[in-house]
Amino acid sequence: xxxxxxxxxxxxxxxxxxxxxxxxxxxxxxxxxxxxxxxxxxxxxxxxxxxxxxxxxxxxxxxxxxxxxxxxxxxxxxxxxxxxxxxxxxxxxxxxxxxxxxxxxxxxxxxxxxxxxxxxxxxxxxxxxxxxxxxxxxxxxxxxxxxxxxxxxxxxxxxxxxxxxxxxxxxxxxxxxxxxxxxxxxxxxxxxxxxxxxxxxxxxxxxxxxxxxxxxxxxxxxxxxxxxxxxxxxxxxxxxxxxxxxxxxxxxxxxxxxxxxxxxxxxxxxxxxxxxxxxxxxxxxxxxxxxxxxxxxxxxxxxxxxxxxxxxxxxxxxxxxxxxxxxxxxxxxxxxxxxxxxxxxxxxxxxxxxxxxxxxxxxxxxxxxxxxxxxxxxxxxxxxxxxxxxxxxxxxxxxxxxxxxxxxxxxxxxxxxxxxxxxxxxxxxxxxxxxxxxxxxxxxxxxxxxxxxxxxxxxxxxxxxxxxxxxxxxxxxxxxxxxxxxxxxxxxxxx
Numbered sequence: 001x002x003x004x005x006x007x008x009x010x011x012x013x014x015x016x017x018x019x020x021x022x023x024x025x026x027x028x029x030x031x032x033x034x035x036x037x038x039x040x041x042x043x044x045x046x047x048x049x050x051x052x053x054x055x056x057x058x059x060x061x062x063x064x065x066x067x068x069x070x071x072x073x074x075x076x077x078x079x080x081x082x083x084x085x086x087x088x089x090x091x092x093x094x095x096x097x098x099x100x101x102x103x104x105x106x107x108x109x110x111x112x113x114x115x116x117x118x119x120x121x122x123x124x125x126x127x128x129x130x131x132x133x134x135x136x137x138x139x140x141x142x143x144x145x146x147x148x149x150x151x152x153x154x155x156x157x158x159x160x161x162x163x164x165x166x167x168x169x170x171x172x173x174x175x176x177x178x179x180x181x182x183x184x185x186x187x188x189x190x191x192x193x194x195x196x197x198x199x200x201x202x203x204x205x206x207x208x209x210x211x212x213x214x215x216x217x218x219x220x221x222x223x224x225x226x227x228x229x230x231x232x233x234x235x236x237x238x239x240x241x242x243x244x245x246x247x248x249x250x251x252x253x254x255x256x257x258x259x260x261x262x263x264x265x266x267x268x269x270x271x272x273x274x275x276x277x278x279x280x281x282x283x284x285x286x287x288x289x290x291x292x293x294x295x296x297x298x299x300x301x302x303x304x305x306x307x308x309x310x311x312x313x314x315x316x317x318x319x320x321x322x323x324x325x326x327x328x329x330x331x332x333x334x335x336x337x338x339x340x341x342x343x344x345x346x347x348x349x350x351x352x353x354x355x356x357x358x359x360x361x362x363x364x365x366x367x368x369x370x371x372x373x374x375x376x377x378x379x380x381x382x383x384x385x386x387x388x389x390x391x392x393x394x395x396x397x398x399x400x401x402x403x404x405x406x407x408x409x410x411x412x413x414x415x416x417x418x419x420x421x422x423x424x425x426x427x428x429x430x431x432x433x434x435x436x437x438x439x440x441x442x443x444x445x446x447x448x449x450x451x452x453x454x455x456x457x458x459x460x461x462x463x464x465x466x467x468x469x470x471x472x473x474x475x476x477x478x479x480x481x482x483x484x485x486x487x488x489x490x491x492x493x494x495x
Contacts (some may be wrong), residue, residue: 001156005436028450033321033375035297041326042294043287053298055250056291057174061098064227068163070100074223075164075183080106081149084185091169098165110149110193113142127195129249130202143197143275150197153190157219162226175295176288184235191217191239198246202253209289210250211260217243218267225276233277237403240272244410251410251417252461258421265414268407276398282337289329289387296386297322315382324379329387332358346448348478358384405445405466412442412451413464425459447471 035052037045044059069077075098084092084105096103113123122136133140166179198213217239225236247264251257296315339350361384362377412430415437420426427433430441430453444451444466452473455462467473 013428031169031189032297032316032318033323036292036323040330041323051298053294054291056176056287056294057168057179060166060176060287061163065163065165068161072161073099073157074162075099076101078153078187078220078223079160079164079183080104081109081152081156082183082190083109083112084182088169091167095165095167098167106149108149108152110146110179110190111142112189114138123196123302126199127192128199130199132200132203139196140200143200146193147197150190150194150213153194153220154216157216162223164227173295173300175252175300176291177295181231184224184232187220187235188239191220191242194220195242195246197288199249202249205255207250207253207256207260211263213262214243214247214250215267218270220237222270225272228279228280229286229288230280232284233272233280234399237272237399240403241406244406247410248413251413256417256421258418261414261417261421265411265418268411268414272400272403272407274400274404278337278339282334286330286333286337289333289425290326292387293322293325293329294384302332305379315386319375319378319445320382321375321379324376325383328380328383401445405442409444409451409464409466412438416462416464420459426455426462428455428459429453458495 035042037048037052037054039045042054044056046056047055047058049055079099080101089103090293093103114120119138123142125131126136126139131139164181164183166174166176168174168178169180171395194217198210198217201207201210201213221236221239221243224239225233247267251261251264336354339354362381373409406484412433415433416426418437419433430451434441441450443449446469449467452465452467454464455461
């Protein structure tokens with residue numbers, strides 16, 4: 001997995017430190033413990049390569065492709081509609097073969113935006129809110145040409161199955177860590193393109209079409225997050241946020257019908273479960289860590305920066321027990337998976353506490369571990385040194401808490417819109433939404449207190465917001481950093 005946020009800097013060592021590592025490691029190069037294939041160590045039990053290691057990529061693909069066909073696979077349809085950023089025809093042909101489709105791109109493929117600075121500025125503006133063709137002519141020209149492609153994306157995400165194969169570059173040994181995932185950024189591009197069309201549809205009073213684009217974006221994000229990997233689910237949350245920003249503009253439109261408002265309201269109930277990232281850390285990212293160590297044990301990945309100081313010394317020592325290392329790494333991933341956030345503050349506190357525990361784990365080289373008579377401690381210390389400097393952080397849970405909080409605010413906003421449609425005005429208090437529109441009012445995910453609601457005196461506009469990352473009520477000021485998180489129109493100062 002080509003993770004862009006791996007933290008490798010701590011492993012670029014000086015020559016002096018490298019000498020220390022060489023001289024302090026136990027000098028035992030006799031028979032090393034053999035890899036034990038079991039649910040406790042490798043999790044997957046097969047397929048097994050000729051060298052006795054698990055082929056995790058094959059096992060992963062077998063698990064997640066079950067019941068998937070070229071006809072029902074949304075990923076295969078999206079592959080045909082996406083750009084090919086790797087510009088590697090051999091890779092594309094292999095990927096198409098895995099999908100079971102022709103490698104040729106669909107002629108309706110959504111084309112990239114212009115890189116010309118002046119034109120790019122138009123596209124940037126088109127992503128921020130409703131726009132009209134006369135104001136952004138180059139964006140309007142692009143949109144006219146790409147309407148069929150965006151419609152095809154909507155058709156693709158409606159398919160019932162999803163599986164995007166894990167696959168490495170040609171000639172490389174298959175490994176989860178080394179799998180290529182160019183589709184993630186392409187999915188974000190499609191989501192941004194759908195949002196541009198949705199904003200244009202708002203200006204053209206095609207609110208039903210704008211709602212359809214919102215729903216397509218939501219489905220696209222959810223599909224990307226189907227396979228339990230933290231990076232995939234972070235992309236899902238980013239697409240989900242784009243969709244919610246589009247929905248916020250739709251909900252304040254006076255001409256919005258009750259049917260379309262209800263579609264947005266219903267979509268907000270499809271929030272990610274509270275253990276969404278816990279599942280990814282405890283399964284997908286844990287398997288990547290195990291696969292990584294199995295590869296090192298087999299002499300693969302030994303030139304990677306985190307491994308270089310150790311590859312010919314500690315990991316090849318008879319004191320290093322690969323099975324103990326696998327159990328240890330597995331244990332800590334499962335510990336991270338159990339950080340279940342209710343508020344962002346609680347999530348950060350729990351993540352910080354777990355990070356502190358991990359930081360205090362013994363790291364090789366340490367005198368107590370430099371003895372072949374203590375293989376368990378030695379193996380754990382080596383595993384800590386190699387892995388925990390660039391491991392998935394338990395802070396990934398915070399992204400989900402933010403996503404859930406935004407979805408809950410959008411649900412309240414949709415309920416407010418339904419109240420306005422039914423009664424002509426927004427209510428003066430949020431309690432008026434319970435129980436007819438909401439079973440209960442959600443709390444602010446940043447501090448656990450009630451959301452702040454400020455309706456105008458005439459009931460025609462409102463502000464709904466949470467206190468944001470700084471935990472302070474800034475009166476509805478959203479500066480996109482530490483300020484409040486706001487939905488709704490500004491309330492006049494006189495009110």
